[in-house]
Amino acid sequence: MSSPATFCAIDFGTSNSAIAIPRTDGPGMRLVELEPGHQTMPTAVFYFVEGRHDADGPPRAFGRAAVAAYVEGAEGRLMRSMKSILGSGLIDQTTDVGGGRGVKYADILAGYLKRLRQCATTSALAAGAAAPLNHLVLGRPVFFVDGEPARDAAAQASLEAAAHAVGFNDVHFQFEPIAAAFDYESQISDERIVLVADIGGGTSDFSIVRVGPERMKRLDRRDDILANHGVHIAGTDFDRHIELASILRELGYRSHGPERAGSPAREVPSGVYFDLATWHLINTVYSPGRVSELRAMKSFYGNQVHHQRLMTVIEDHLGHELAARAEGAKIAVSGGGDTEIDLSLVERGLSVPLSEKVAVESLDADINRIVQAGHETVAQAGLKPEQIDALYFTGGSTGLRLLADRISAGFPAAAAVRGDRFASVATGLGLHAARLFRQ
Numbered sequence: 001m002s003s004p005a006t007f008c009a010i011d012f013g014t015s016n017s018a019i020a021i022p023r024t025d026g027p028g029m030r031l032v033e034l035e036p037g038h039q040t041m042p043t044a045v046f047y048f049v050e051g052r053h054d055a056d057g058p059p060r061a062f063g064r065a066a067v068a069a070y071v072e073g074a075e076g077r078l079m080r081s082m083k084s085i086l087g088s089g090l091i092d093q094t095t096d097v098g099g100g101r102g103v104k105y106a107d108i109l110a111g112y113l114k115r116l117r118q119c120a121t122t123s124a125l126a127a128g129a130a131a132p133l134n135h136l137v138l139g140r141p142v143f144f145v146d147g148e149p150a151r152d153a154a155a156q157a158s159l160e161a162a163a164h165a166v167g168f169n170d171v172h173f174q175f176e177p178i179a180a181a182f183d184y185e186s187q188i189s190d191e192r193i194v195l196v197a198d199i200g201g202g203t204s205d206f207s208i209v210r211v212g213p214e215r216m217k218r219l220d221r222r223d224d225i226l227a228n229h230g231v232h233i234a235g236t237d238f239d240r241h242i243e244l245a246s247i248l249r250e251l252g253y254r255s256h257g258p259e260r261a262g263s264p265a266r267e268v269p270s271g272v273y274f275d276l277a278t279w280h281l282i283n284t285v286y287s288p289g290r291v292s293e294l295r296a297m298k299s300f301y302g303n304q305v306h307h308q309r310l311m312t313v314i315e316d317h318l319g320h321e322l323a324a325r326a327e328g329a330k331i332a333v334s335g336g337g338d339t340e341i342d343l344s345l346v347e348r349g350l351s352v353p354l355s356e357k358v359a360v361e362s363l364d365a366d367i368n369r370i371v372q373a374g375h376e377t378v379a380q381a382g383l384k385p386e387q388i389d390a391l392y393f394t395g396g397s398t399g400l401r402l403l404a405d406r407i408s409a410g411f412p413a414a415a416a417v418r419g420d421r422f423a424s425v426a427t428g429l430g431l432h433a434a435r436l437f438r439q
Helices: 063-071 105-126 150-166 176-185 235-243 247-251 271-276 279-288 290-293 304-315 319-333 358-380 401-409 424-437
Strands: 007-012 016-022 027-033 044-048 058-062 076-080 094-098 101-104 134-142 170-175 192-199 205-212 225-231 339-342 351-354 390-394 415-416
Touching: 007 105, 007 424, 016 105, 016 424, 027 424, 044 063, 044 094, 044 105, 058 063, 058 105, 063 076, 063 279, 063 319, 076 279, 094 105, 101 105, 105 150, 105 235, 134 150, 134 176, 134 290, 150 170, 170 176, 170 424, 176 192, 176 225, 176 390, 176 424, 192 358, 192 401, 205 358, 225 358, 235 247, 235 319, 235 351, 247 271, 247 304, 247 319, 247 351, 271 279, 271 304, 271 319, 279 290, 290 304, 290 424, 304 319, 319 339, 319 351, 319 358, 358 401, 390 401, 390 424, 401 415
Parallel strands: 007 134, 134 170, 192 390, 390 415
Antiparallel strands: 007 016, 016 027, 044 058, 044 076, 076 094, 094 101, 192 205, 205 225, 339 351
């Protein structure tokens, strides 16, 4: 049996991460404040070109500070979506982080986990705990890698190795949607079959779980997991489609060039727009060579205003701000209704409307694939939709009403329950850790 102070649970997310530790003022777990006012932290690391190594490695920033350094143009390298590296051949490779420094991807991941552990240890000590956090439950998606069991196993092994490297002696895993089910289970008084929809920034995961007060007492819950399935489509894909369907149309996306010698007008090249709509590729369009290439494409545009606006965005490094406005617009229409996206930073008086209808159309294919994944999960469990008692929604992207409504429509007899979009998984992982390590 571990003492109450020696274990924790980490929700290592594609976009954001959280960590739960035991309470010192009573039973249960609590989430750690990882940054001032925030119990979640962006899963991001920024390596600065300037600065000296210390005991922890090259100079770097984490979380919101890492994102801010990148957006503000600090010289260096931002690493995001580190979870996607797991299961790939990149994990053992070294990447250039600037200033002539090279860092292994595995060490980048371990450095982020170490930061989480440090935050948790500081919080635990401040609350009166005296022991280090050596025992860990880590969340993991249903599939790190779709349809490739060997790579999926390798992904978990790499994450476990990183956890051991930063001081966790005893590491256990739990599926993220299963953890969300545990959070839901703590709120009910009867046995139910629940379809958990955990839709975050990078993946949409579904699980069918049998939950209830009596089952909560069991440590081994494998028999209660009836099926799980997932797809690599989620919030970052939604943001990209929204930006392409609205903002980037005003910069020439899907526009045409002039007619030449009787030939029909051709669509302008779209590569730059896809890069501007993909967060981690935005800075690539700011390189001198790319800027010169795009400036020389002026004659490709039938509407010169489009090219002028595009160059303003590129020369003034406005790509990340536009991406943020696309995300904000998605949130604004997520509950229904329309919004207006202010683009006056590009051109005085410029704005573009975004209706829920346009948002729905731009996201339709992705939402259909997510909904299909939910139904496939039910089929894998050998159940029919009417046998699902509840739908439990968690993950940041479940705030999109049209997505939640589309999923719910396929299960008319199920109660739709919304968990904490950002904390349900970490809370559930903490519940599992408490059961596991307090035995």
